[in-house]
Amino acid sequence: MARAAVLGRLSWQLGTVVELLPEATDVKSIVLEVPAWVGHRAGQHVDVRLTAEDGYQAQRSYSIASAPEDADLVLTVERLEDGEVSTYLVDELRVGDELELRGPIGGYFVWEEAQGGPLLLVAGGSGIVPLRAILRHRAAAKSSVPARLVYSSRSLEDVIYRNELAGLEAEVTLTLTRVWPDDWSGRRGRVDTALLQEVAWTPAERPLTYVCGPTGFVEAVAESLVSLGHEPARIKTERFGPTGR
Amino acid sequence: MSFVSRGFKGRRREGGDSSRVPPGQYLTDDFPVLSAGPTPHTPLDQWTFTLRGAVDEPRSWTWEEFRALPSETVTVDIHCVTKWSKLDTTWTGVPVATLLDGVETSADYVLAFSDGGYTTNLPLEDVADGRAWVAFEYGAEPLDPEHGGPARLLVPHLYFWKSAKWVRGLELREDDKQGFWEMYGYHNYGDPWREQRYSGD
Numbered sequence: 109m110a111r112a113a114v115l116g117r118l119s120w121q122l123g124t125v126v127e128l129l130p131e132a133t134d135v136k137s138i139v140l141e142v143p144a145w146v147g148h149r150a151g152q153h154v155d156v157r158l159t160a161e162d163g164y165q166a167q168r169s170y171s172i173a174s175a176p177e178d179a180d181l182v183l184t185v186e187r188l189e190d191g192e193v194s195t196y197l198v199d200e201l202r203v204g205d206e207l208e209l210r211g212p213i214g215g216y217f218v219w220e221e222a223q224g225g226p227l228l229l230v231a232g233g234s235g236i237v238p239l240r241a242i243l244r245h246r247a248a249a250k251s252s253v254p255a256r257l258v259y260s261s262r263s264l265e266d267v268i269y270r271n272e273l274a275g276l277e278a279e280v281t282l283t284l285t286r287v288w289p290d291d292w293s294g295r296r297g298r299v300d301t302a303l304l305q306e307v308a309w310t311p312a313e314r315p316l317t318y319v320c321g322p323t324g325f326v327e328a329v330a331e332s333l334v335s336l337g338h339e340p341a342r343i344k345t346e347r348f349g350p351t352g353r
Numbered sequence: 354m355s356f357v358s359r360g361f362k363g364r365r366r367e368g369g370d371s372s373r374v375p376p377g378q379y380l381t382d383d384f385p386v387l388s389a390g391p392t393p394h395t396p397l398d399q400w401t402f403t404l405r406g407a408v409d410e411p412r413s414w415t416w417e418e419f420r421a422l423p424s425e426t427v428t429v430d431i432h433c434v435t436k437w438s439k440l441d442t443t444w445t446g447v448p449v450a451t452l453l454d455g456v457e458t459s460a461d462y463v464l465a466f467s468d469g470g471y472t473t474n475l476p477l478e479d480v481a482d483g484r485a486w487v488a489f490e491y492g493a494e495p496l497d498p499e500h501g502g503p504a505r506l507l508v509p510h511l512y513f514w515k516s517a518k519w520v521r522g523l524e525l526r527e528d529d530k531q532g533f534w535e536m537y538g539y540h541n542y543g544d545p546w547r548e549q550r551y552s553g554d
Contacts, residue, residue: 117553122356155550157377158358166363167377167436192364192379200360208356213551215537216389323386327499330391340391340469347386 154211232321403522446488460525
């Protein structure tokens with residue numbers, strides 16, 4: 109097991125929004141200057157707290173999209189239908205606004221070069237966010253650990269970091285599940301056992317695997333990897349969203 | 354409170370009983386899933402529940418023996434550290450107090466252990482006094498594997514990571530050994546009403 113984190117109290121602190129970047133349909137990156145930020149490891153998340161004038165508060169967790177080496181802290185947020193916090197962050201937040209957050213949180217779904225690889229990163233939708241932090245960290249650290257990314261998106265317009273992915277020096281397999289352009293020559297359909305058998309590492313190569321996405325996606329991918337013979341203990345998962353039940 | 358998020362109105366809870374929602378939590382009707390790795394699938398004929406550690410002698414139940422123990426059906430509110438709370442969830446399980454009945458121990462703590470390697474630590478009194486169960490049904494149906502089936506710990510008065518999925522036993526301990534999330538900086542006790550999310554809270 110990886111090292112344990114020893115933390116003092118995680119205090120709420122203020123960051124200032126310095127840039128807002130549209131990334132995909134309903135998805136924005138929030139670039140924050142956080143003076144008291146203590147640094148983070150790729151894959152960790154923060155808690156964000158919003159406060160209304162009457163004192164009402166709402167909190168949610170968001171994965172950190174930036175690498176530890178990046179100058180600013182970046183959160184990439186998808187607006188969820190009915191999302192109390194995500195609708196504010198995507199629709200209302202402006203450059204110059206302040207945002208209250210605390211972190212970094214989580215020490216398990218994290219990658220540092222000493223953990224080695226090869227890396228297999230499997231993302232569904234906005235599950236790409238912490239995996240992008242891992243890939244940016246790997247690139248910034250000039251790591252020689254090989255990495256493969258399998259990324260499933262509903263349509264090309266939903267692909268987050270589309271222009272950046274090719275430059276991250278990983279083998280990227282992008283699959284579109286619902287809609288694709290007429291001239292789309294890439295993969296279509298869900299990430300299933302056959303696709304993973306074809307593009308993931310073999311079990312003998314013992315990849316260190318990170319799977320992030322909606323619950324159904326993560327369940328299916330993790331089951332497929334285990335059925336192909338990958339070691340469950342080397343598969344780290346992070347899930348979000350409802351089960352639909 | 355000094356800081357205000359410009360332009361944030363927030364959605365007030367309508368109809369919900371806010372006295373049942375701990376600070377920083379929101380209500381959901383869904384049942385989100387959180388776990389750190391693949392879902393284990395232990396066949397019931399290989400499943401056991403074990404009490405070990407600082408006990409007079411270890412005890413173990415097969416699935417059949419476990420299911421023959423008296424169970425209770427309880428309706429409780431559950432609170433996940435990732436901020437969702439779900440009210441009035443109905444579970445059936447064996448009270449941990451029943452499993453501990455007659456056990457002689459010098460322990461003050463338990464470390465619950467699960468298939469897949471997950472662990473979580475709790476004070477013994479929090480599981481021994483009728484507020485904890487080993488649950489095998491949710492909503493009168495067998496517990497889904499993704500929600501911790503065949504059986505999970507249910508300790509609803511603490512954040513839900515303490516309710517270990519796929520639980521296979523309790524190690525009774527004189528010292529308090531941190532479990533999986535506790536080692537990664539989550540709070541050692543995890544009382545949602547005191548918002549004990551992370552170490553130091």
